[in-house]
Amino acid sequence: MRMTELTDGGCRVIVVAVDKGEDAVEVVNEVAARSDVRGARVTAVGGFRRAEVGYFDRDARDYLRIPVAEQVEVLSLLGDVAESQGRPALHVHAVLGRRDGSTVGGHLLRGEVWPTLEVIISEVGGSLVKRVDPETGLALLTATGRP
Amino acid sequence: MRMTELTDGGCRVIVVAVDKGEDAVEVVNEVAARSDVRGARVTAVGGFRRAEVGYFDRDARDYLRIPVAEQVEVLSLLGDVAESQGRPALHVHAVLGRRDGSTVGGHLLRGEVWPTLEVIISEVGGSLVKRVDPETGLALLTATGRP
Amino acid sequence: MRMTELTDGGCRVIVVAVDKGEDAVEVVNEVAARSDVRGARVTAVGGFRRAEVGYFDRDARDYLRIPVAEQVEVLSLLGDVAESQGRPALHVHAVLGRRDGSTVGGHLLRGEVWPTLEVIISEVGGSLVKRVDPETGLALLTATGRP
Numbered sequence: 001m002r003m004t005e006l007t008d009g010g011c012r013v014i015v016v017a018v019d020k021g022e023d024a025v026e027v028v029n030e031v032a033a034r035s036d037v038r039g040a041r042v043t044a045v046g047g048f049r050r051a052e053v054g055y056f057d058r059d060a061r062d063y064l065r066i067p068v069a070e071q072v073e074v075l076s077l078l079g080d081v082a083e084s085q086g087r088p089a090l091h092v093h094a095v096l097g098r099r100d101g102s103t104v105g106g107h108l109l110r111g112e113v114w115p116t117l118e119v120i121i122s123e124v125g126g127s128l129v130k131r132v133d134p135e136t137g138l139a140l141l142t143a144t145g146r147p
Numbered sequence: 148m149r150m151t152e153l154t155d156g157g158c159r160v161i162v163v164a165v166d167k168g169e170d171a172v173e174v175v176n177e178v179a180a181r182s183d184v185r186g187a188r189v190t191a192v193g194g195f196r197r198a199e200v201g202y203f204d205r206d207a208r209d210y211l212r213i214p215v216a217e218q219v220e221v222l223s224l225l226g227d228v229a230e231s232q233g234r235p236a237l238h239v240h241a242v243l244g245r246r247d248g249s250t251v252g253g254h255l256l257r258g259e260v261w262p263t264l265e266v267i268i269s270e271v272g273g274s275l276v277k278r279v280d281p282e283t284g285l286a287l288l289t290a291t292g293r294p
Numbered sequence: 295m296r297m298t299e300l301t302d303g304g305c306r307v308i309v310v311a312v313d314k315g316e317d318a319v320e321v322v323n324e325v326a327a328r329s330d331v332r333g334a335r336v337t338a339v340g341g342f343r344r345a346e347v348g349y350f351d352r353d354a355r356d357y358l359r360i361p362v363a364e365q366v367e368v369l370s371l372l373g374d375v376a377e378s379q380g381r382p383a384l385h386v387h388a389v390l391g392r393r394d395g396s397t398v399g400g401h402l403l404r405g406e407v408w409p410t411l412e413v414i415i416s417e418v419g420g421s422l423v424k425r426v427d428p429e430t431g432l433a434l435l436t437a438t439g440r441p
Binding site for chain 1: 303304305333335337347349350351352358360362370372373374376385386387388389397398399400401418419420422427429430432434435436
């Protein structure tokens with residue numbers, strides 16, 4: 001993983017190149033923790049050699065795991081970084097493209113990068129706070145921003 | 148709906164948490180009007196318990212309505228806010244993920260949120276103006292920016 | 295094509311309306327070159343009357359070309375502009391939506407716009423440099439940023 005921290009006038013923009021074989025979720029979480037990102041938009045494109053996405057099952061109150069056991073294009077990786085229980089927490093969804101152009105997607109659980117993943121993390125100008133929602137057990141954005 | 152207005156050096160960034168049962172299109176339009184957003188990028192991830200997307204039919208000069216009658220992940224919600232006939236107008240497209248990871252998408256007409264939709268509206272530094280295109284009847288971006 | 299250059303406090307935001315019949319990839323590359331964009335996030339929504347997307351074949355070390363021979367919604371166009379061999383280079387992936395809401399996507403090779411494509415190019419605050427990766431022959435982001 002290689003990263004660079006730039007500044008867009010007021011806010012930081014962190015650009016990350018995730019390398020072959022690294023896990024996208026782990027790397028972006030690690031970068032967010034190391035740089036203490038508390039509120040940001042995250043986007044990325046690239047490729048995975050295998051991945052796992054999730055679909056939130058309302059009854060089970062948990063993610064169904066959908067394995068993607070082939071090389072795919074990362075057509076869209078989109079989401080945010082907020083603060084959950086005092087730490088930066090990444091929440092990203094992904095749309096992946098297969099060899100024939102068909103797509104599969106979900107909440108990104110794991111994505112083994114190949115050959116690259118180009119990630120842009122742009123701060124929104126404050127902390128975004130998440131709190132656990134009792135109905136689902138998920139940490140949801142409160143939209144309480146602290147500049 | 149809960150929202151917070153932050154500032155990214157020069158421009159505003161508005162973060163919105165759309166709540167269970169609310170319509171995503173209505174809420175974001177309401178936020179854009181209330182905060183007088185005239186030019187912005189919009190992204191979001193989350194979930195819908197049902198939705199309706201559109202495909203623009205060239206001959207009918209109107210959107211075919213595609214109902215999505217199940218809980219889906221909002222894999223990508225992407226678009227912009229511009230000014231159309233003197234008012235903020237939202238234009239967003241969505242890619243939605245089903246239980247098996249398959250996807251469906253279109254111009255977002257309605258999306259009933261469950262359990263959350265995390266929206267980031269980032270101003271672009273000026274007004275973006277739309278005008279009605281006589282051929283299609285659609286309001287299209289003119290890319291006339293007013294700082 | 296019509297464009298406007300705005301400023302987001304520190305960085306430029308370039309908004310482009312690509313017109314009917316124009317090729318999205320050509321136009322955005324031309325805008326990036328003309329405005330000397332060396333590091334940016336790119337997003338867009340709109341429609342294509344035909345397109346071609348690619349899937350990177352590991353063995354052939356080249357893109358398989360996937361033709362899309364129908365009017366589609368551009369549900370998501372996402373990527374970046376970096377500097378490759380001294381010039382701005384666009385790297386975008388697309389998710390396209392068909393008449394029935396089904397999707398197809400890949401690395402965007404060509405997209406003939408109809409009726410519009412609304413593109414937002416937001417600089418990240420520095421140059422992003424790409425270098426050719428010997429294993430794949432692709433120019434990959436190094437995440438060396440120069441403010």
